[in-house]
Amino acid sequence: MTRAVMDPTIAPPFPVAALTVLRDTQLRKNVAHATDVIQAKRALLVAEKKDWQQLRTAAAAIRAHALANLGSYLEEFEKRCTEAGGVVHWAADAAEARAIILKLLREENATEVIKIKTMTSAEIQLNPALEAAGISVFETDLAELILQLGGDEPSHIVAPALHVNRGQVREIFARRMGLQNLSDDPQVLTAAARTYLRQKFLSVPTAISGANFLVAETGSVAVVESEGNGRMCLTLPRTMITLAGIEKVLPKFKDLEILLQVLARSATGERMNPYTSLWTGVTPGDGPQRFHVVLLDNGRSQILARPKERQTLQCIRCAACLNTCPVYRQTGGHAYGSVYGGPIGAILTPQLMQMEHAQTLPFASSLCGACYAVCPVKINIPEVLIALRAQVVDQERGQPARWFDPMFLGMKAANVIFASARQFRAAQWASRVGLSLFTGKDGWIHRLPGLGARWTVTRDLRGIPEQSFRQWWAARDKEQM
Ligand code: SF4
Incomplete structure (x- = not known):
């Protein structure tokens, strides 16, 4: 199985990472199969909604409005959540968010914590920080559990272990749970996970969650999931800590009616998620009695300030753009070197991590527009990709000449070749002579x-033809004279 580097500050550039993944045929088969299944389910359920395009328009408008008034909606959320007995913390970056959560856990004397799946916690590298502080972390989402026990990283926003097949899950569970006679029957595997997790739900008093949405009007947090593990984390522990990006806020409770419809259909091809949990502060005798929300900025305010790129923050993490993307479907998520893979990762990661850390990602796209066509909140991903590419090029313009970089030299040569027809013809002739040395008997260049x-x-390259288009055109002209 291909192991991933998911920290964009040290991950290899996309083309290098993708090359490694492309050689892993099992991983590619797993990704293709899983994304085909999800896409087919989504297509069926979207087709049955005659007002799908209106729903998309409404969802996009709600998210755009929330972002345009983000400051006031966040303040409203803080006020309502506090009134309901919650405590809101503000984290400017990943380090501050980790420090806040660690402090809260120390106040609880926590040595163990259970978690509902949260991409935001992976963004801030929370698990390694907690483990380093001596706090054991137990992922309770089945896919996250598979990855945690297998020492692997998420490769998909909604189905993080989508690159792992059931035979591989059996091997991980057998090894880590000491269940040597386990079969690869999905029901048997799920039962093993259930037994493993049940004792954690019953014994660990502190939980961490992410949030699909924050509702400003009521101060509520909404989490959707499919397994009931979130519901367990929300009812049994004494203390709940929710980590959420500041962009997750919705103005009104009724906005959920639109957002939950488009999210479920786009993410898992379901009419609604099996479990939709909402909690608002603290209710005596019901659920966690201490409740904290950590609101994470970590670069989001800077994205908000850029008119074209701002739409990135409308994302509701449905992963429909990943499932349809011809690049993601070949490489899977690990090649993106960040917890956010696929088209949304290609625009989000470079902005969250600053361009210098992830500048190959905006080029990990054919700009086919498939992502834009399926996005339930109408994020024009190709438009943002082009804007980010322009920023990369602008940054490179300011750099000293890289005379040892083959790409730099190639671009310089192209500059000369395309400057005049005579130079272009000379280059064509030289290419024909040069490439003929590498052309096989079948007329193709393989290496x-x-x-x-x-x-x-x-890929293979077709050999240069005997006659160029210009030569053919000139000959044709002569014949007609
Ligand atoms: S960009 Fe759109 S399609 Fe992609 S994950 Fe976000 S909401 Fe879903």
Whole structure:
């Protein structure tokens, strides 16, 4: 199984990481199968909604309005949540969010914590920080549990273990749970996970969750999930800590009616999620009696300030853009070097991590627009990709000339070649002579040296024809005279 580097500050550039993944045929099969299944379910359920496009328009408008008035809605959320008995904390970045959560856990004398699936906690690398502080973390979402026990990283926003098949799950459970006679029957595997987790639900008094939405009007947190593990975490522990990006806020409770419809259909191809949990502060005798919300900025305010890129924050993490993306479907999520993979990752990660850390990601797209077509909140991902590409190019313009970089040299050469027809013809002639040395008897070029190898490592190149288009055109003109 391919192991991933999910920290964009140290992850390899996308083309390097993708090359490793492309060689893992099992992983590619797993990703293709899983995304095909989810896409087919989504298509069926979207087709049955005659007002799907209106729903998308409404969902996009709600999210855009929330972002345009983010400051006031966040303040309203804080006020309502506090009135209901919750405590709201503000974290400017990942380090501050980790420090706040660690402090809260120390106040609880926590040595163990159970978690509902949260991509935001992976964004701030929370688990390693807690483990380093001596606090054992137990993921309770089945996919997250598989990854945690397998020492693996998420590769999909909604189905984080989508790259793992059931035979691999059986091997992980057998090894880590000491169940050597386990079969790979999904029901048997789920039962094993259930037994393993049940004792944690009953014994660990502190839980951490993410949030699908925060409702400003009521101060509520909403989490949708499919397994009931979230509901267990929300009812049994003494203390709940919710970590949420500041962009998750919705103005009104009734906005959930629209957002939950488009989210369930887009994410898992269901009419509604099996479990939709909402909690508002603290209710004596019912659920956690201490409740904290950590609101995370971590670069989001900067995104908000950029008119074109701001739409990135409308995302409701449904992953429909991942499932349809021809690049993601080949590479899976690990190649993106961040918890956010696929098209949304290609625009979100470079902005959250600053361009210098993830500048290859905006180029991990064919700009086909499939992501835009399925996005339930109408994020024009190609438009943002192009804006980010322009920023990368602008940054590179300011750099000193890289005379040892083959790509830089290639671009300089192209600059000269395309400057005049005579130079272009001369280059064409030189290419024909040069490439003829590498053209096989079948008329195809299968392997090129140097910079050209970047092309032939993944595809073949048709040999240069005897006659160029210009030559054919000139000959045709002569014949007609
Ligand atoms: S960008 Fe759109 S399609 Fe992609 S995860 Fe976000 S909401 Fe879903």
